[in-house]
Structure formats: C-alpha cells, structure tokens
Amino acid sequence: MPPVLSIQGLTTSFRVDGVWRPVVENLSFDVGPRETVAIVGESGSGKSVTALSTMRLLPAANSRVEGRILLQGRDLLALPEAEMRQVRGNDVAMIFQEPMTSLNPVLTVGFQVAEALVYHRGMNQAAAEAEALRLFERVRIPAARSRFHEYPHRFSGGMRQRVMIAMALACKPKLLIADEPTTALDVTIQAQILELVKMLQEEEGMSVLFITHDMGVVAEIADRTVVMYKGLAVEEGPTAEVFRAPRAPYTRALLSAVPELGSMAGRARPMRFPVVDIVTGGSDQPVEVPDTVAAAERPLLEVSNLVTRFDIRGGILSRVTGRVHAVESVSFSLHAGETLALVGESGCGKSTTGRSILRLVPPSAGRIMFEGKDIASLGRTGLRAMRRRMQMIFQDPFASLNPRRTVGAALAEPITVHGLAGKAEARERVAELLRKVGLSPDMASRYPHEFSGGQRQRLCIARALALEPRLIVADEAVSALDVSIKAQVLNLMLDLQAELGLAYLFISHDIAVVERVSHRIAVMYMGEVVEIGPRAAIFEAPQHPYTKRLMAAVPVPDPARRAMRRGLSNDEIRSPVRAPDFVPPVRTYREVAPGHVVQVAGEEWDRA
Template identity: 65%
Template sequence: MTSPILSISGLTTEFKVDGQWRDVIRDISFDIGARETLAVVGESGSGKSVTAMSIMRLLGANARSHGRIDFEGQDLLSLPLENMQAVRGNRIGMIFQEPMTSLNPVLKIGDQITEVLMQHRGLDHRAATAEAIRLLDKVRIPSAAARLNEYPMNFSGGMRQRVVIAIALACEPKLLIADEPTTALDVTIQAQILELIKTLQEEEDMSVLFITHDMGVVAEISDRTVVMYRGDVVETDTTERIFGNAAHPYTRALLSAVPQLGSMAGEPRPLRFPIVDMETGEAAPVKPTADTVRRNGEPILKVDNLVTRFPVRKGILRRTVGRIHAVEDVSFEVRAGETLSLVGESGCGKSTTGRSIIRLTEMTSGTVEIDGRNVGEASKTGLVEIRREAQMIFQDPFESLNPRMRIGQAIAEPMIAHGLAHATVARERVAALLEQVGLSPVMADRFPHEFSGGQRQRICIARALALDPKVIVADESVSALDVSIKAQVINLMLDLQEELGLGYLFISHDMAVVERISHRVAVMYLGEIVEIGPRQAVFENPQHDYTRKLMAAVPIADPTRRRTRQISSDEIRSPYRAADYQPPKRLYREISDGHLVQIDAEAA
C-alpha cells in the first residue's frame, strides 16, 4: 500500500479569547492518498476551514496548533514559517470560497498569475506570461491570451473561480485544498467547476482535499469522506458507505436534510423536510402538508407585462447609449396560500423582478397589483399602505438587521412606523411573533450578532410578519444557510403558509429546494420567463432547453449514481442592449393545463 501524501495525527487548534486558549478543533486525524479526493463535510462552525488553514499555517498570532501534519515526509507544524513558503502555493495549492476576495481588484489577472510563476518557479516575465496563457486555457477560459489583461471585475463569478484555480495550479501542486469553492456559485456554474476540478485532478495527477457542507457535492466528487461536528471528527469512511450506511446520528441528520431533485415525484403539494434528532439520528414523522391554495377569488399578486430596464449613460452630457434589459415582459399571478418560485441563474432578473413588485426598484412599464391595488400608480402614502400587504425577506439576514438595534426593536419598528401599535402593544406582539417563528420571547433583548444564521433568518421572517402581510417576496432567503438550518426554515415557511394563508414569491437558484416548497414554478433566463407551470409539470416534464440544463446541473446526493456529465461552459448572456433596441414579442405554447413554454427562439 502506498503511503499517504498527507497524514494528520492528533491535530488540535486553539484560539486565544479573553486571555484564555480555547480549542476549536480537537484531536483530528485522517490521511489523503495519492490521487485521492477526500471530502471534509460539516455545517458552519464544525471546524472544516480551521483544519484547512491549520494545514497551510495561515492562522494568525492568536492561534496555535499541535499534533502532526505530515506532508511528503515533513511535519508542517515543525517547519520554520519561512520554509512554509516553499510549500504554500508550490506543493500545496488552495482555492478559497469567494474568488473576489482571493484576487486583487486593481491588478490584471495576468499579473496575478505571472507573479506566482516568477516567485515560485523562477520564470522570467516572457516565460511566465506564456505559462499564464496555458493555465487559463487549461481551466477552460475562452480567448485566454486576450483576457490576460483584464481585471477581476470583468469576469463572472464562475470565471473568477477558474482564475483562482489557475493560480492554485500554477506550480503543479501535489495537493489541492478546495475550501467551499462552489458554495457561492449558481448550480450550472457549480457543475462546471466540479467537472473542471475532477478533470484537472486526472491531468495533473494530484490529490484533493475538498471542504464543503453540501452532501450532494460530496457524493459527486469524493472517494472518502470525513464528517466533522463541533470541532470533532465523528465519522470517516468511503463515500459510498457514508451515504449507504451512516453510523453517526449527525451524519444521518445531514443526509436526511439534503433536498434531492426528483424526490417529489407523485407529490401533489409541497412537502416538509424530516427533522432528525442529532443525538439519536432518528427522524420525526413528516407532517403532511394541507392544500393551502385559495383558488376562489382574485390573486393577491398580479403581474402583467412587467418591464424593468436600467439606462447606461456615457459622456459629459450623460447621454443614454444603451440599456440593461433586466426584466422583459414578465407576467404571472400568486394566490393566497400559494408559492410561486422564480428560478434561474444570477443575472437572469429574478431579484429585480422581486424588487420591482414592491417598488424598491422602479419598473419601466407594466402593471403590478397587490391585493387589487396598482403598485406603479400608487402615491407615496399609497405605497406605504401597499407595502403592509407585501413584505420582503433578503438573502443575508445579518445585513438585513441593524447590528446596534436589539431584535425586539427591529421587529417592533415596522409596527410603530406604520402606526399600528404603540410601544406596549408592540412588545406583546414581538413576543408572539418570536414564538411563532420558533424563538423564545426572552431573546428580544439580544443583538443580531448573538444569534446563528438560521436564527437571524427566523428574526427576519418575524419582522416580515409584523404587519400581517398577504404576500412575502423571499429573495434567496435560504441559500446562505447550512443544509439542516435550511430544512428548518423551509418547514417554518410552510407552517406559516398553512396557518396564515400567506402567498410566497420564492426566488432561488436551488432547483432541489424549489421542487420541495413550490406549488408553481417560473424559470427565468435573460429577464424573460421561458417556462412556467405547476411544479409537477415543470419538474417531471421540462420542455425548455434551459430548464433541462438547470436540472441536469444539480448534484445527485448518491455516489452510486455518479456519472461523467457533459457540462456546457456557456454563461448567461449579457442583458445589455442598444438604446433603440426593441425586443421581439415572445410566444408561448401550452403543454398542459397552466404549463407554458416559450417557443420564440429568435436571439435577443
């Protein structure tokens, strides 16, 4: 048996907090073999990233590690820091979660790649430039030589991550550490990056340490899996055995919370996630979902021919030279008790649609009615009244809350601002709202930083409910949450819909979550709805090529069904158009009752 390329034994890392050393990871041990992909999986706070940073010795002066980290016969923990430079970026490459923070925004990407090549491989500038072009070609960036002189801001998120991978591969490392490299990416771009890493691993003959909280990604890419929970390794085995016969309750809890595309086949209504006890691994029975859609009467949200464009101005006179066609001729309805999901990649116009509906962004044309009232024609006073009926939940709950305001004040603020309650009544209502979203009323005096991400999102939901709205626009409201927290928040939203008859416009790029929560689904591409219909019809009989592309890119949380996929490297096209451009009128074909697909294929 060949010796492992990396062997970690008894690794403990501590941080100094208030003058005391506190361990964050404890007695971690695992090996990575040659050409092997090992996944380290766990939720936020489990110690995954600290383990990676300990290997690279990138932690600050307030941290210390002990144990052994053997790499190619050397104990990295005993190496002098100056000797680690020969290891970092040279023998071990690393990819971080957010590519924009890994790249210098004021340096051209060519300069950032050649710097590594000249520093570590001793190449002169000409040779380094030629090698940089070869590396960009290797990570499938088209027109590599031309793009060498562009800045990071000129690249999409997926292309920026490819640049980061090129830098990590510049010195032909034997081990690549990938720390959540696809978490911030759309499902199609994620699929491209996963396929790229697998292909490059074979070409470069290297090992991969892949850190993630996404069990679907683990099933797609890893040979063996290490499961971490609160700083401890709780289970290590082959990926097939982990998925087929998990031993630890926490592992079983993670697996049960994974939304799997296709699991809703034959289900007529949305379905709650099973909640698993972390101590026993036993799942509580799933409460059946009632039929909440109120089909009689008028829709609570009606959108007709919505258009939102942003002018692009240039020159001293700020003349309009073009427009960003963010939303183009979009129409749909949402009834009380119904969830309509808007799904698509970043840049397709989902969020702009949501913001236009409640006039956080001004629409260019079209009609939006909330509970029978015209949003576009409303006065300032009328708009305030309309917004009582429609509230919004944003992606990042921490950014949505004032860090200096106690959460009780944050929840009470809209009630007081709208004159619906005085201070005493508001406090009582805050206590009731906190209980309604599964939090204790005594938490009202705490600040946002004292809560976890899932708890903060519950607080944002409580604040959205404060005005008794009839419709909620949830813009990527669970995409930043860990898988088990995501399951809890989805269950809460379904409970509230059943209890209050809420209508949801659920905006997401996660097809598996959308399948679980939706009554109807609208697929957006380049500002337009290309397919819309009942969830069962769209997911079980997708008609548009783009819908099928989104579904094909979703990771399958089953390693026995792993396959090599032909992933398109196409990116979503630019919505920029000339100032005088008039889009063609789109036509739709009805596949079944309420299931429509766009048939006009003329290039926009």
C-alpha cells in the first residue's frame, strides 16, 4: 500500500543575519497506513521543525522549506495557502507539547472543539456541540457533559491533553502528528495518554507521526523509528531492530543514557551513568559511587510532622474560604553523604516540602532540625547563616540566573555577600567552581544565554556549591534536560557527593532516574508520605498501592512490550483544596522491613 505521508529530501532553513542556515537537511522517510513512526532526538535535532514543516506552520518571512512532502500523493509544499488550511485539521492534525498554550484560556473547551467542527465540517452550532461531546467521551474525559462548558484552567495537564486529542480527531484525519505530547506530564498521566493514542489509532485507523526524546516512549508506541542528530537522520528502521542492534554511535549514546527500571537490582549504592562518545560509540563502564553515608552520626536533617498549608481567600472581606493542604504531617531524616529521593506526581507536595525545609515558604506546623538546630526558631540573621549550609537547585536553570549578569558575577555574589572572600579571591574561587562542574574558567565572562541547557544547570550546581553547603535540595534539577545531558549532570552530582560528602534531597517524578541515584526513597501522594524506605526495598517490594501504580506506569525501553495493554485509567489527581474547618484523618504506619515504612491504605485506595 502507498504511504500516507512521504517526506523526500526535506531541507528546512532559517535566515539568520541574512544567511540561510539549514536546521533539517535532506530528510526522507515514509509513514504507512495505520503505522506509527517515531522521530527521536535531543533538543535542536530538528524533530519539531520537521513537524512544523509538514504542517507548513513556519513563518514564511524567515524560513525556507525545500524537497517534497507528499500526503497521499499530494505535495503539500505546492498547495496554495487556502488549500493548505483545508488540509490542516481535515487530513493532518497536530498535538503540541504544552496543551495550556494551545488552548484559548478565555473560551470553554467545548466551544473550542465545536469551533473546529463548524469551520472544517460545516456543522451548525448544535450539531457541532453534540459531536464535540461525543469526542470528549471518545477520549475518556470523565463526566464529559458536566465538564463541556469549563475553561482550560479547570483541567489537569493530562485532561487538557485529552481535549487537544479530541480537537485533533474532530475531522477524522488520516495522519496525526504528536509533538512531544507527554513530555510535560507525570509518569502515570503519560501512560494514560500513550494508551489513549494507541487505542484511538486502532479505532480510527489513522497513521501517527510521534515526536519525542524519550526512548522509553519510543519503545512503547512506535513501529518504526527515525533517529535525528543536528538536522540529519542518522538511523532509521523497525523499532525493535534499532533497539536491538543500533548502528549509529548517536543511537547507541541515546539508548545507553536511558535508565532502565530494575537495572539496579542487587546493587547497594547509587551508580554512575555510562558515558558514550557520540562520534565513536565507545562507552565507559558505569561504576558504583563510593559509600559516603555517615550512618553512625546524628542525621544532618530531621523533619518531624511537617505541615504546610496555603490559605485561599475570597469575598469582600477577604475571608479564608479554603486551604491548600500542600504538605501534611511529613517526617523523614537525611544523613550526610546520603540521597533521599522524594517522588510523586505534580501537586503531591514534593517541591513545597523542599521549599519549606529552606523556609522559602513558611511551614504551618512541625519541626525541622538541621545540624541539630531548629530552623523554625532562627531569626533573620541566624537563618541567613544557616542557609550557607543548605542550598537549592531549581528546575529551570535559565530562570534561576540573572540574564543581565555574567555567570562569573552570579557565582561570586554569594561568596562576597556572605563575606567569605574579597573580590580577587572570589574570582579565584569562581574559576575553581567552574572547573569542578566541568566548565572552563574563561566562561565566567559569558552571559546565561550563551550556554546550553545542560551547561546552565552545571552553573546552578556551581552556584549551589559556592558556599560549601552540606545539604542540597535538588528540585527536578534534571527533568528539563535531554537524556544524554541529564546523564552527564547526574554523574557530576554523584561525583560531587562522593568528593564532598553532600546530602541530597532529590525531588523528582522520574522513577527510573531516582532508582539510579538514591539511597532511600519517600513516595508522596496528596501531601503525605505513603511509603519510605531503602531504594532496594521500595523497588523490589513496593507495598502501597500508589507506589505500585507509579512503578507500573514507567515506560520501559523494550519494544517487545509494545503489544502490552495497561488498560486505560481515567483517574485525575485529586485536589488538595479543603474547607477551612477540615481536619486531616490520623494516619497509621507499619514497618514491613527495617527502615521500610508504609502508610496503612485507607478507603480511597480500596476503591482505586
């Protein structure tokens, strides 16, 4: 059968300073009927530009698309814009990475889907709304009728992505282009969206072009895979073959950098990621990180019954109408040289826990002891001195750095503000910090925009180390990074821990990464720790239903599992907003093994 989409010799260039610079070069591949083809590669490889070129959504003023893009034999590049507008939505539909920016915040989700039906299929408003409601039910939006007239901000990320899929399916396209549709989602929501796409593809008989940088997702969904690097297709073939015997060094580098769930079985300590040379494909052997945990000493950090709530005010008198129970009675300890990972979905309270420990947000109750001192009792001067010993690495490195200051000035500032060194000595310490995180001292004169994402995160790590802390709270510190850059940054963090005896509170929703770098794990749900224990105990014998659900949702980079069906769940993460007079239930815990403690599951888990 002829392909649904045939891309032949595609070259896309952008005009920069009057010069045309190609970002995709001579790319060719086909997507057959009912077939799923994945384009995989890191940021800047040309994946999304390929999708935008196919849809002809690039600005004509400074972009140039050459070659042929054939949709069922019709060359899309030769069509006038009026005809191309009919192709978009009718024959080819696209789902973008961030659904919130794709939906109009001032229009209801039902109206927006119905609008596409009125425009493309000529329906009247009543028929369009009836069809839109049917589509909502097709993509398994719970209580579709009651939610039809709600606005996008009332939906979770996963449900907003379902709305986008409903809109994409509105006109029964022959080809669905999905551009990183699960990257911004939690692992359980990602599993739901992947299962939904596979199910709808079977029902509708459409072809899918799936763009991602996650090799686990590729293994779960793709029949064939195209690997891109710097605008070029370096490898193409059946997904099983690409995974079993990758030919290109870059493909081997991508696969080796993907942590596989269960790979740490039998290992007592965290393990470095293998580093693969992109040019030669050669790889070093991953080694266990030396044990630096000072178990005999008193814990460096002790958190007891931590509670953090945020008031919701409304009305003329701005009375408290509700509270967000972000963190509820959380307790744990952390030793020097140890990594404790906090895992869970967005909104479970992980980041608020980290910020509460540093008193970046004020805790409502509980006790935080650091180096034997109660942080809550410290005044402004004492807290400032204490923060020299506790630092934080944030998720977005670009937002963490002042764009108007050189990185040298940003690194020197905490050293001089705390009076640890004069300007001359501070410059020397900045050079040493840059070397420590694998950067060159002469980079101190550059600005943040002159660095890559991975380099900016290294700069944030250097700034966190500037005051020689004992504890670092790493809040999703690598979630925004490409897979190979993520491996490099995590290796750096593990090396620094071994060298300096740092304690990490590692906040993440990436379960496979957590397994590789942590000594102990605390699983959070709805502001509460539902299970905590040594890494091996949590991964090899999870006890709580939520922990098991998280583990089962992790995509595994094994194409043999592609035919597996997980079953589609329509569950949304419950809201942590409660009435002002709400009293949280008293939770009970049991120790199932030394150090492995589990919350006794209540009625909500019996129903789950």
